[in-house]
Amino acid sequence: MDQTILLALLQDGLTTGAIYVLLAVGLLIAFSVTRVIFIPQGDLMSFAALTLASLIGHRIPGTVWMLDALCAWALVLSLVRGHWQALLSYGLGPAVLTLGAWAAVRYGVPTPVSMLLSLCVVTALGPLLYRFAYEPLGEASMLPLLIVSMALHFVLIGIGLYCFGAEGVSTPALTDASFDAGPLQVSGQSLCVGLVCLVMVGALRWLSVSTLYGKALRAAASDRLGARLIGVDPALSGRAAFALASLTAAVSGLLIAPITPLAYDTGFEIGLKGFVAAVIGGLASYPLAAAGALVVGLLESFSGFWASQYRNIIVFALLIPVLIWLSLARGNAEDQA
Numbered sequence: 001m002d003q004t005i006l007l008a009l010l011q012d013g014l015t016t017g018a019i020y021v022l023l024a025v026g027l028l029i030a031f032s033v034t035r036v037i038f039i040p041q042g043d044l045m046s047f048a049a050l051t052l053a054s055l056i057g058h059r060i061p062g063t064v065w066m067l068d069a070l071c072a073w074a075l076v077l078s079l080v081r082g083h084w085q086a087l088l089s090y091g092l093g094p095a096v097l098t099l100g101a102w103a104a105v106r107y108g109v110p111t112p113v114s115m116l117l118s119l120c121v122v123t124a125l126g127p128l129l130y131r132f133a134y135e136p137l138g139e140a141s142m143l144p145l146l147i148v149s150m151a152l153h154f155v156l157i158g159i160g161l162y163c164f165g166a167e168g169v170s171t172p173a174l175t176d177a178s179f180d181a182g183p184l185q186v187s188g189q190s191l192c193v194g195l196v197c198l199v200m201v202g203a204l205r206w207l208s209v210s211t212l213y214g215k216a217l218r219a220a221a222s223d224r225l226g227a228r229l230i231g232v233d234p235a236l237s238g239r240a241a242f243a244l245a246s247l248t249a250a251v252s253g254l255l256i257a258p259i260t261p262l263a264y265d266t267g268f269e270i271g272l273k274g275f276v277a278a279v280i281g282g283l284a285s286y287p288l289a290a291a292g293a294l295v296v297g298l299l300e301s302f303s304g305f306w307a308s309q310y311r312n313i314i315v316f317a318l319l320i321p322v323l324i325w326l327s328l329a330r331g332n333a334e335d336q337a
Helices: 003-034 041-056 062-080 086-107 111-137 142-164 188-210 212-222 224-229 234-256 267-280 286-306 308-317 319-336
Strands: 178-181 184-187
Touching (some): 003 184, 062 142, 111 142, 184 188, 188 212
């Protein structure tokens, strides 16, 4: 392996690792607040890319109709209970997004506008999925929540197949620029991925530390009962956590689609690699999860060069030593206690 190949593999590994960072952080946010392992996060990532491809292709994406249906259901339930303020969130919000999608298809809009519209549509799906799939379970244990996550994943890939078809899509790159750095040609898309990852992680850090809503989410993550006693609504905090998880999934989909074609079901495998990174962080530590995501990205890149047929096996086998180490660490902590 010469220096050029080594640097190219490093660039590829860090680029995909940055995307896994976003997925791992989103999964940790959802898990820490709601105890839900958000398996459908990968499906939402695919939906974001497919939504953008539909808008660029002058077609109304199926995710818009899915959003309208869920919002109509939520609106009816809210009005029956006398919650008239739901007209704003479940009535006006989806109407604006639907009109925006129709205008984008009918008249054509710049690609950045279509990307923003795709982000809004997919992000709005997260709180609705939480409300209908997870919120009714209340204080259920993790096993029923995991079973619901798997069931929801299969429902979403079925909807994705019906709405978008089986073919994969690629979306336009954020930039076609490239830069020479010695023997390596650095892709502008890779730089954009890294920059967006840094901005997103920094924004989420600022949200959790410096805003009232972020502090409420941190309170719900650290002590659900104590947060409820001081007035933090568990339903509202759960929906907010899923909105952030869906946002990170949507951003990841728009970043990776120019690099790797995405179909209705390919997000599941990518989401699992984000889950591996989250497990490395013990499903609790954001810095460790971010470091684990970069390790997963680099391991995938180099194993794809040396043993491409075993790439996924090598990546997922990383869970074995991590789980053994976490088990031993927990056992030592219990012995000391």
